[in-house]
Amino acid sequence: MTVQESPAGTDVFVAEWEEWHRHKDAALAHEHGFLAVTGLYWPNAEPQRFPGAPGVWSAGDDGVTVELDDGEELVVDGVTVRGRHHFGVLAERASVNAVWGDAVIETARRGGQDVVRPRHPDHPLRTRFAGTPAYAPDPRWRITGTYVAFPEPRPTTVGAAVEGLEHVYDAPGKVRFELDGQELELTAFEGGGPGDLLVLFTDATSGVTTYAANRALKIDAPGPDGRVVLDFNRATNLPCAYTDFATCPLPPAENRLSVAIEAGETIPYERKSAAA
Structure with a gap:
């Protein structure tokens, strides 16, 4: 059954929708939102570097680990980390965002696999977003x-x-x-x-x-x-x-x-x- 609206109610309905849509797009275009993601990487037992992220990454049964180079650091849950950092085992659909300068390096668990996704606010997909x-x-x-x-x-x-x-x-x-x-x-x-x-x-x-x-x-x-x-x-x-x-x-x-x-x-x- 369709919910009926009076003409005045329709105006309110449209205004509320427009406000909702603006808010939804603003969240999408957040400086570290999905439009800022520059890559999707799947760490494994073999240590490897990923474009747009510091250090060398690996993953195993105990979760994701990064080995940061000298002079590199991440901020994880408000704490600055250097050298080797172990993210631990994440629950399915959980994420940890580590701050790296003006970027964020997301470590996540999706479909039973570990994921690393750098998020850079200057990514063209985000800066050119027109709604x-x-x-x-x-x-x-x-x-x-x-x-x-x-x-x-x-x-x-x-x-x-x-x-x-x-x-x-x-x-x-x-x-x-x-x-x-x-x-x-x-x-x-x-x-x-x-x-x-x-x-x-x-x-x-x-x-x-x-x-x-x-x-x-x-x-x-x-x-x-x-x-x-x-x-x-x-x-x-x-x-x-x-x-x-x-x-x-x-x-x-x-x-x-x-x-x-x-x-x-x-x-x-x-x-x-x-x-x-």
């Missing part, structure tokens, strides 16, 4: 649905933007909704706040007007009756839509919709330029 294109906000795409919880959260394995990598997420339930008389449903993952949900999906616009691999939609925690609101105007690109240095998850197979969701963010200018 994310999107469909004009339309209340028609703010749809009421119903959340149906599974008896137990289901571990769900999905692919990744990086070939050969897989992610595992807990799916606590699914969201059902109706669009143009068609009953649809999406498997939902746990969101960022208590009870909040996240759905990853593709639709008939994917690869045409929207990014081919995925889009994401955050959903506020369901009400006591299971009611949820899916505001597809706020369907966003994940970092992999802008850069090849991201390990974003792909939607589960059941979240590949056959309908066209002509709402939310469209293919970034940066990805269009790369394709051209």
